[in-house]
Amino acid sequence: xxxxxxxxxxxxxxxxxRARIQSAFLLSYLExxxxxxxxxxxxxxxxxxxxxxxxxxxxxxxxxxxxxxFSARVEVDRAPAEIATLSDAFNRMTGDLQAxxxxxxxxxxxxxGRSRFIETVLSGVSAGVIGLDRRGRVSAVNxxxxxxLHIAEDEVLGHELATLSPELSDLVRRAEAxxxxxIDVSRAGETRRLRVRIEGGQGxxxxxxxDDITRLVTAQRNAAWRDVARRIAHEIKNPLTPxxxxxxxxxxxxxxxxxxxxxxxxxxxxxxxxxGDIGRMVDEFSSFARMPAPRFAPENPAxxxxxxxxxxxxxxxxxxxxxxxxxxxxxLSCDGRMVGQALINILKNAxxxxxxxxxADGEAxxxxxxxxxxxxxxxxxxxxFVVEDDGVGxxxxxxxxxxxxxxxxxxxxxxxxxxxxxxxxEDHGGELRLGDAETLRGARVCLIFPLKPPEGPAKxxxxxxxxxxxxxxxxxxxxxxxxxxxxDEADIRDLVSGLLEDEGHxxxxxxxxxxxLAAIRARKPSLAILDIWMQGGGLDGLELLEVVKxxxxxxxxxxxxxxxxxxxxxxxxxxxxxDFIEKPFKSDRLVVVVERAIEAATLRxxxxxxxxxxxxxxxxxxxxxxxQALRGTIAKVAQANSRVLxxxxxxxxxxxxxxxxxxxxxxxxxxxxxxxxxxxxxxxxDVELFGEEGxxxxxxxxxxxxxxxxxxxxxxxxxxxPRESQSRVLRVLVDQRFRRVGGEQDVQVDVRVVTSxxxxxxxxIAEGRFREDLFHRLNVVPIRVPALSERxxxxxxxxxxxxxxxxxxxxxxxxxxxxxxxxxxxxxxWPGNIRQLRxxxxxxxxxxxxxxxxxITADMxxxxxxxxxxxxxxxxxxxxxALPLREAREVFEREYLAAQIMRFGGNISRTAAFIxxxxxxxxxxLKSLGVSPAxxxxxxxxx
Numbered sequence: 001x002x003x004x005x006x007x008x009x010x011x012x013x014x015x016x017x018r019a020r021i022q023s024a025f026l027l028s029y030l031e032x033x034x035x036x037x038x039x040x041x042x043x044x045x046x047x048x049x050x051x052x053x054x055x056x057x058x059x060x061x062x063x064x065x066x067x068x069x070f071s072a073r074v075e076v077d078r079a080p081a082e083i084a085t086l087s088d089a090f091n092r093m094t095g096d097l098q099a100x101x102x103x104x105x106x107x108x109x110x111x112x113g114r115s116r117f118i119e120t121v122l123s124g125v126s127a128g129v130i131g132l133d134r135r136g137r138v139s140a141v142n143x144x145x146x147x148x149l150h151i152a153e154d155e156v157l158g159h160e161l162a163t164l165s166p167e168l169s170d171l172v173r174r175a176e177a178x179x180x181x182x183i184d185v186s187r188a189g190e191t192r193r194l195r196v197r198i199e200g201g202q203g204x205x206x207x208x209x210x211d212d213i214t215r216l217v218t219a220q221r222n223a224a225w226r227d228v229a230r231r232i233a234h235e236i237k238n239p240l241t242p243x244x245x246x247x248x249x250x251x252x253x254x255x256x257x258x259x260x261x262x263x264x265x266x267x268x269x270x271x272x273x274x275x276g277d278i279g280r281m282v283d284e285f286s287s288f289a290r291m292p293a294p295r296f297a298p299e300n301p302a303x304x305x306x307x308x309x310x311x312x313x314x315x316x317x318x319x320x321x322x323x324x325x326x327x328x329x330x331x332l333s334c335d336g337r338m339v340g341q342a343l344i345n346i347l348k349n350a351x352x353x354x355x356x357x358x359x360a361d362g363e364a365x366x367x368x369x370x371x372x373x374x375x376x377x378x379x380x381x382x383x384x385f386v387v388e389d390d391g392v393g394x395x396x397x398x399x400x401x402x403x404x405x406x407x408x409x410x411x412x413x414x415x416x417x418x419x420x421x422x423x424x425x426e427d428h429g430g431e432l433r434l435g436d437a438e439t440l441r442g443a444r445v446c447l448i449f450p451l452k453p454p455e456g457p458a459k460x461x462x463x464x465x466x467x468x469x470x471x472x473x474x475x476x477x478x479x480x481x482x483x484x485x486x487x488d489e490a491d492i493r494d495l496v497s498g499l500l501e502d503e504g505h506x507x508x509x510x511x512x513x514x515x516x517l518a519a520i521r522a523r524k525p526s527l528a529i530l531d532i533w534m535q536g537g538g539l540d541g542l543e544l545l546e547v548v549k550x551x552x553x554x555x556x557x558x559x560x561x562x563x564x565x566x567x568x569x570x571x572x573x574x575x576x577x578x579d580f581i582e583k584p585f586k587s588d589r590l591v592v593v594v595e596r597a598i599e600a601a602t603l604r605x606x607x608x609x610x611x612x613x614x615x616x617x618x619x620x621x622x623x624x625x626x627x628q629a630l631r632g633t634i635a636k637v638a639q640a641n642s643r644v645l646x647x648x649x650x651x652x653x654x655x656x657x658x659x660x661x662x663x664x665x666x667x668x669x670x671x672x673x674x675x676x677x678x679x680x681x682x683x684x685x686d687v688e689l690f691g692e693e694g695x696x697x698x699x700x701x702x703x704x705x706x707x708x709x710x711x712x713x714x715x716x717x718x719x720x721x722p723r724e725s726q727s728r729v730l731r732v733l734v735d736q737r738f739r740r741v742g743g744e745q746d747v748q749v750d751v752r753v754v755t756s757x758x759x760x761x762x763x764x765i766a767e768g769r770f771r772e773d774l775f776h777r778l779n780v781v782p783i784r785v786p787a788l789s790e791r792x793x794x795x796x797x798x799x800x801x802x803x804x805x806x807x808x809x810x811x812x813x814x815x816x817x818x819x820x821x822x823x824x825x826x827x828x829x830w831p832g833n834i835r836q837l838r839x840x841x842x843x844x845x846x847x848x849x850x851x852x853x854x855x856i857t858a859d860m861x862x863x864x865x866x867x868x869x870x871x872x873x874x875x876x877x878x879x880x881x882a883l884p885l886r887e888a889r890e891v892f893e894r895e896y897l898a899a900q901i902m903r904f905g906g907n908i909s910r911t912a913a914f915i916x917x918x919x920x921x922x923x924x925x926l927k928s929l930g931v932s933p934a935x936x937x938x939x940x941x942x943x
Contacts, residue, residue: 054083058090070098130208132172132200136160139205148194148212150187168208171196182213191397193217240275240584241562242491247271248587249499275584294335294427296453301383302327304336305376308343312372316351324375332383333453334428342421346387346445347372349417353391353442360392373440382430384448391442399434421447429453481505481598482709484525486516486544487560488534492583496529499587500594512537513544517698521740523747524552524699524706527598530577532561532568542572549576551699554604556597560585605671619660620653621801622794626786630657637781638664643733645718645778646756648785651835654756655716657785661754662712670711673704677721685725686741690732693743705738709749718755718778719764723771730774753778788833793904795826798834802841812845818855827899828865840865894929897922901931 057074064072072094074087128145130138141156149165162169167185180197193214200206251268258264309323332339354371370390377384394402403422422432425447433446483505487493490511497507508525510516514537519525528548532541539547545557559572562583569580578597581590620631637644638661646654655674662672675688691703704713715721721729732738733753737746755778764770788795799817807814817825830836840862848856897915904910912922926932 054087058083058087061090061094065094065097070094070101127209127211128194130161130168132161132206132208134205136162136169136172138164145210148192148210149185168196168210172198172206172208186397190399239489239491240278242489242495244272244275244584245492245495245499245587245590247275249495249502252587253502294338294424296333296335298331299334299336299339301330301332301339301376301378301385301449304332304340305343305374305385308340308347309374311344312347312351315348316355319351319354319371320369321347321351321372321374322370324373327376328378330378330383330451332449332451334449335424338424339428339447339449342424342447343385343387345417345421346385346447347374350387350389350391350443350445353389353393355391357391357442370440378451381451382448383451384446387445387447388437388440389442390437390440393436393442394434402434403432425449481526482508482523483594484508484510484516484519484528486510486513486529486534486541487531488512488536489531492531496590499590503591503594505594513539513547516544517547518745520548520551521693521699521743521745521747523709523749524555524702526556526601526710527594528555528557529594530557530559532559532572542568542575545572545575545577547698552702554601556601558593558597602669620656621797622791623797624791624794626791627794630783630785633783634660635664637661637783639666640781641665641752642780643752643778644754644781644783645761646754646783646785647761648756648758649787649831649833650758651833652785652787653834654758654785655714657783658712658714658754658756662714662752665712665752667711667752671708672712672714673708674714674716675704676716677725678717680722682722682724685722686728689725689729690738691740691743691747693740695742699740700742703738703740705732705749705751706747708751710751712752712754715753715755717757719757719759719761719770723769726771726774730771730777733774733777788830788837792826792902793907793910795837796822798837799825799841802838803845806838806842806845810842810845813852815845815848815852816855817844818857820858821856821861824858824861824865827902890929893925894931897926897929898931901926 054074061072061074073091076084076087076091128148129140129142130145131140133139137158137160138156146153146156149168151164156164160169161172165185167183171179171181171183180195182193182195185192185194191214192212194210195213196208196210198206198208247268251265255261255264305323305327309321312319313321350372372390373388375386377386403418418432418434425432428449430447430449433448435444435446436442437444483500485493485496485500485507486509487496488511493509493511497509500507508519510519512534516528516530516537520528530541530544530548534540534544541559541561545559548555548557553576556578557576559569559577559580560583561568561580572580578600579593581593620627620634634657644658644661646657648654658674659672662668677685680688687701687703689703689705691699691706692701694700715729728738732749732751736750737748739746761770761775761779765772765775799822803815803817806812825837825840832839843862844856844860847862848860850860897911900911900915901908904914908922909919912919915922917925
């Protein structure tokens with residue numbers, strides 16, 4: 001029962017808890033189902049996410065690529081196989097796109113850079129550039145093209161070329177693949193000459209390039225006109241020169257021989273005056289071609305303008321000239337004369353333009369209205385003179401040509417006014433501007449000058465203004481000079497030749513450079529007169545001048561020309577010409593220039609000779625009998641034209657004797673040429689004697705025979721001349737003609753030959769070293785120069801001369817040589833003769849000690865002089881001391897008297913006076929001692 005009750009109780013409790021249990025079960029079921037559902041959703045979402053995420057990334061990356069970002073990439077590692085393959089392909093595609101984008105950007109930047117570079121280059125070049133498309137429209141243009149064509153920049157691109165420049169359009173229509181042509185383009189009253197080049201062809205794109213060559217054409221025309229002016233002046237002046245020279249020569253030569261002198265003078269003076277007038281007209285015609293360079297100096301531009309305005313008011317009082325006052329105060333560095341002339345020229349043109357307008361309009365000659373207005377403006381370091389007029393104005397076209405020479409709009413104008421004004425402005429570093437007047441009806445002219453001169457201003461030169469060398473010795477009138485005249489005008493050659501021959505010159509003629517070089521090959525002239533412009537031959541005057549100076553730099557050359565161009569004159573003088581003479585020239589001027597040129601050449605030769613002989617006597621020194629006899633022989637021989645052979649020991653003064661012969665002869669004005677034959681090979685000696693020619697036939701070296709033409713040739717030590725050269729010298733002595741080494745033509749000369757030798761030529765002939773026939777040709781007048789030992793009484797005078805000259809040249813104190821020293825020098829044997837004496841005196845003056853005011857004594861003499869004064873018969877101190885007093889005294893007296901007699905050259909009277917004995921007593925003493933007065937030594941004892 002209990003069990004039943006317990007069961008019932010349990011049943012009841014279970015029934016009571018059934019709903020609660022069912023609710024708990026239901027909740028548990030719901031929870032489980034929810035968990036399963038959530039897990040399933042989560043698992044589904046995870047599966048979907050693994051598929052949609054890579055696709056989302058692909059979509060996002062595609063969006064970035066669509067936005068232009070080609071750097072987008074998709075991760076490949078976590079994607080499924082198919083998505084990974086798709087992502088990898090996407091990444092490769094974007095990588096290629098990014099690389100292409102980078103390359104495109106680089107190419108675009110490079111293209112832009114090139115475009116900017118081309119634009120920069122085109123904008124910086126002076127040439128205009130225009131590009132045309134296929135339709136003929138402008139696709140590209142640079143700044144220079146816009147400026148040259150005077151078009152607006154915003155009206156160019158896309159427009160047809162015909163609307164911008166009809167002149168260029170006409171040329172384009174005729175263009176083929178390539179064309180180059182000059183055209184004139186007129187804009188704003190100004191005409192420009194353009195040189196156009198077109199690349200391309202019909203129906204295609206084209207590129208037009210064009211340069212402004214207006215100034216180039218103007219410069220070419222100016223240069224052409226200057227050349228024409230020079231040539232016209234040259235051709236006109238060529239006949240004027242012989243006309244004037246003929247009249248002057250007639251007057252100089254025949255005036256004293258005519259009866260009606262007054263009529264003769266009037267006619268010749270008329271010819272000379274008219275030639276001068278024509279020459280001045282030619283100079284005016286060619287003034288544009290040879291304007292002088294400006295001479296810069298500080299000037300007041302305001303005063304210059306006032307003076308020019310005043311001159312215009314005086315010249316044309318019926319035209320009112322106003323001037324803007326006050327004028328600015330400043331300083332202008334310029335050539336006042338040239339700038340003032342330019343202002344006067346411009347004001348004169350303005351006045352004539354006003355008069356022309358009034359005449360054309362029928363107005364009164366005089367008017368109170370302003371005709372010309374002048375002003376001065378200073379700014380930016382420049383002075384600008386402005387002249388406006390109320391005249392007819394400038395022409396609408398070809399204004400740029402008004403500044404060219406010989407271009408004018410006036411009926412009687414010369415066309416040189418504006419050309420000269422422009423040249424003046426350009427020479428000052430400025431410019432000339434022409435335009436229309438701003439306040440009046442006519443023209444406006446601006447002259448612009450920098451206040452400071454341009455760098456390197458040209459110095460003013462005047463043809464023929466070269467100063468001549470001073471003549472301190474009086475007039476040296478050269479006679480017998482050999483002059484070569486080279487001119488292509490036969491009349492000028494003949495008249496110049498006649499004029500110079502009247503003055504005593506020998507003249508040779510040549511019509512061109514070839515004949516001139518042939519004449520020089522035949523013989524070197526003393527002076528050459530060369531025309532600058534010559535027809536025929538291979539060289540003009542300046543080139544021939546260079547060749548002549550290469551042959552002989554000392555040959556004086558005078559240049560002549562029909563056009564006195566300053567630059568040409570300066571060039572000629574720089575290349576070595578002595579002077580420059582402009583045709584037509586007066587005969588007196590030509591004679592003076594020729595004389596001065598020859599005189600200058602003579603002075604140069606004398607200067608060289610004096611420098612070479614500074615330390616040698618200018619003449620024979622001494623009063624000894626030998627010196628006087630030699631001096632008399634020289635005086636007699638000098639006046640003759642015979643050959644002289646001088647013999648004597650080395651150092652005795654043979655060259656001095658040869659120079660004395662030359663200076664005392666009629667050839668003294670010509671050159672003295674000395675050469676030594678000692679130590680020269682035959683080949684070298686032949687070149688030195690006769691000169692040498694090159695393969696072109698031009699003299700390469702002038703030999704001494706040719707240099708000594710009309711003068712004297714001194715051949716020193718003729719005995720040393722090689723046998724090969726002796727035969728050639730012999731032929732020259734016979735014919736006075738020789739041929740240069742390597743030459744084919746003979747050279748004719750007139751030379752006096754003086755030779756010298758220190759050997760016995762007869763011995764040389766006997767031994768076969770010297771030609772006997774040459775000896776007889778040279779030994780026409782033999783002269784023997786005595787050794788110094790034969791004229792000892794001259795030693796004192798020679799010592800005094802050497803002391804004076806050496807002291808002056810070496811800057812040494814002048815010393816006095818004492819009598820005891822002179823006595824020692826007089827008894828010295830002097831084997832080296834005068835040369836040895838001079839060397840010892842120089843050594844003595846340099847090494848002498850003691851007070852310079854004290855005399856030089858015998859103990860101060862050089863050792864070689866002091867220790868060699870004993871005579872050959874001297875016993876010496878070691879033998880004398882062994883003799884008794886009486887015999888020793890006799891030995892001393894014998895040697896003493898022998899030395900004194902030798903000192904005075906055997907002159908008993910002078911010896912007796914010096915030692916203080918009567919002449920008869922000295923004779924007895926000499927006889928007792930056995931001393932011979934004649935030999936100056938001890939007499940030989942007879943057996």
